[in-house]
Amino acid sequence: MLEEQYISTSYDIPHYRNLFNGQEADNEVYGSGASYSAKFWQYDSRLGRRWNVDPVFKEYESPYACFAGNSVRFADRFGADIGWVKDADGNVFWDEHTNSLEDFNVNYANKAGFQYVSDIDDYKSYILPNGNGKLIMNHFGGAKEVRDGYASVWIDISFVPADEAARGGWMQTYSSNLPDVHSGDAYTALPLSNIASERLDGGGVADKSNISNAAYFCIPPSFRLEDMPIRKLNDGSLYEVSMIMQSSLLLNNHKELSIKWGFIVTGEHSATTLNPTITDFTSDFHNKAIKTILSKQP
Numbered sequence: 001m002l003e004e005q006y007i008s009t010s011y012d013i014p015h016y017r018n019l020f021n022g023q024e025a026d027n028e029v030y031g032s033g034a035s036y037s038a039k040f041w042q043y044d045s046r047l048g049r050r051w052n053v054d055p056v057f058k059e060y061e062s063p064y065a066c067f068a069g070n071s072v073r074f075a076d077r078f079g080a081d082i083g084w085v086k087d088a089d090g091n092v093f094w095d096e097h098t099n100s101l102e103d104f105n106v107n108y109a110n111k112a113g114f115q116y117v118s119d120i121d122d123y124k125s126y127i128l129p130n131g132n133g134k135l136i137m138n139h140f141g142g143a144k145e146v147r148d149g150y151a152s153v154w155i156d157i158s159f160v161p162a163d164e165a166a167r168g169g170w171m172q173t174y175s176s177n178l179p180d181v182h183s184g185d186a187y188t189a190l191p192l193s194n195i196a197s198e199r200l201d202g203g204g205v206a207d208k209s210n211i212s213n214a215a216y217f218c219i220p221p222s223f224r225l226e227d228m229p230i231r232k233l234n235d236g237s238l239y240e241v242s243m244i245m246q247s248s249l250l251l252n253n254h255k256e257l258s259i260k261w262g263f264i265v266t267g268e269h270s271a272t273t274l275n276p277t278i279t280d281f282t283s284d285f286h287n288k289a290i291k292t293i294l295s296k297q298p
Helices: 103-106 183-188 283-295
Strands: 002-004 035-038 039-042 075-076 083-086 092-096 123-126 135-141 150-152 154-161 167-175 199-202 224-227 231-232 242-250 254-267 271-280
Touching: 075 167, 083 103, 123 167, 123 254, 135 254, 135 271, 150 254, 154 242, 167 283, 199 283, 231 242, 231 254, 242 283
Parallel strands: none
Antiparallel strands: 002 075, 035 039, 083 092, 092 271, 123 135, 135 154, 150 231, 154 224, 167 199, 167 242, 242 254, 254 271
């Protein structure tokens, strides 16, 4: 389970079993502090790699990689992955603190109606109940490290259709109370109010408030969505800064599913993350944008 962590100073205290990243030190193999054991791996801190091959194949990284390539920022106490959970109302969401059925049984012990719905063979995958394919959360990093009012969320999610001939891709809109800025000039803007306005998102969109300009997030359309919006709570701001995304997967000329995610910068060193949640309810603006895109299909 990946979770962002703070850098701390550690000391070689022989009687402490759990040291680097909260894992158990195995000093008998390669000397003090060189080898660590987790539930699902053996880790070499000198290489920053695991010794055994990850049984869960990830097309985007080496089978020996761990901590998403960043052992300073992330911890992975068990050497596993994170997972999908369904709540009592049927909403499926990404939970960065639940990477196995074992974790689920602990984290949701007192919550009736919740289910662990990750694919048993791949913790990052969620197989759609209709059989049309599966979602794979390649990475999701929440807005936990906020410095000088800067915050961001990184999402990398893929859809694998059951039908290899399927066509489509991701489209996205976002709601923010900042004026129309991109991540590069967010440091200059102040929120105009505490009421957010919705806009189109994606490369090459000129007038983001004009529905007729709606397009797929990537051109050409892709079943993989990768985005890392950045926003800043500037000095003098009277309101918190919100950045809420609606991402819809269009498949064979219809909307297959939608996901809401994002963050709210609440202070100079604080932010709230909205974890990705599959939803049946999207805004009128978003729905009109989908209709525009589908109307342009051949």
